[in-house]
Amino acid sequence: MARSWRFYSREELAGALVYDSEGLLCGEVADLTLTEEQAFLDVQIRKRVGEVSVDTERLSRELQSRGLQVDGLTLAELVSLARGLGLDVPQLRVERDLTLLKMRIPVEDIQWIDHKTLQPRGEIKVILLKTPREAEFRGWKPGQFPKVPRRDEVKGKLVLSLTSGILGLVEDVVVGAGELGLRVYRASGARELRWLAFINALKKANRWEIADALSREIDPYSSPRLTGEDVERALELARSIGGGDVEELASRYITESRDVLDIAWRTVRRLGDAVITE
Secondary structure, eight states: OOOOOOOOOHHHHTTOEEEOTTSOEEEEEEEEEEOSSOEEEEEEEEEOTTOEEEOHHHHHHHHHTTTOOOTTOOHHHHHHHHHHTTOOOOEEEOOSOEEEEEEEEEGGGEEEEEEEEETTTEEEEEEEESSOHHHHHHTOOTTOOOSSOOHHHHTTOEEEETTTEEEEEEEEEEEOSSSEEEEEEEEEEEEEEEHHHHHHHHHHTTOHHHHHHHHHHSOTTTOSEEETHHHHHHHHHHHHHHOHHHHHHHHTTEEEEEEEEEEEGGGEEEESSSEEEO
16 A cells, blocks of 8 residues: 655755655755745755865856856756856865755655654655756766665665655665665664663672662562663662762663664665665
């Protein structure tokens, strides 16, 4: 059954990462522009100090000198126009933070919009496009990706499913029956502190006073395992009653479930800044 995609407001879309159909990062959403006949996503890029960027002022002057109207054109449109004329695209080293309007994307070009919380990155919002807009911008040849994935090429990249949205982050390359795959880290699960085992460890270390004091706060026999906010409370108690070394000992008795998914490499359709799979 096909997934049902939700709708997002202008405020909810702000900052969402935009990937094209080749898995290449276009930028992030700056705004939603509504006209009488069409709606667009304004996609911006941020340039850090010391990065090489397109010299938009010089490029605009070069195009204007040839009698072309450039007012209102996005960066992508300027670059496309220059390349169509066979001009070199001038670049400069950015010595300040810049935010540039890169392209306008009609909403009809959106494949899906999704969001997911992935630690340690936090909440991620992604818009996947139907067309290779960024590939065209970079001069990237579509459809090229290796038959055998290398760890350094895939590890840490977002995995985006055409049908299921954001899957997670690539953790490793894995092997199965006759084929390779990717292990995808989806989310961290609940943390659990084995409180009774920790209290017994304190007793075995002859730290009876600390063990008794902590037991009076949280009875280890009625609550042998702690979850949720109780874990944080227990760690705070361990630190305040016994000190940092006791808190560190308690942390050794914490287990955290992890939600991972293995996907076959044969299901991967594109490999760019993100991995696109079926």
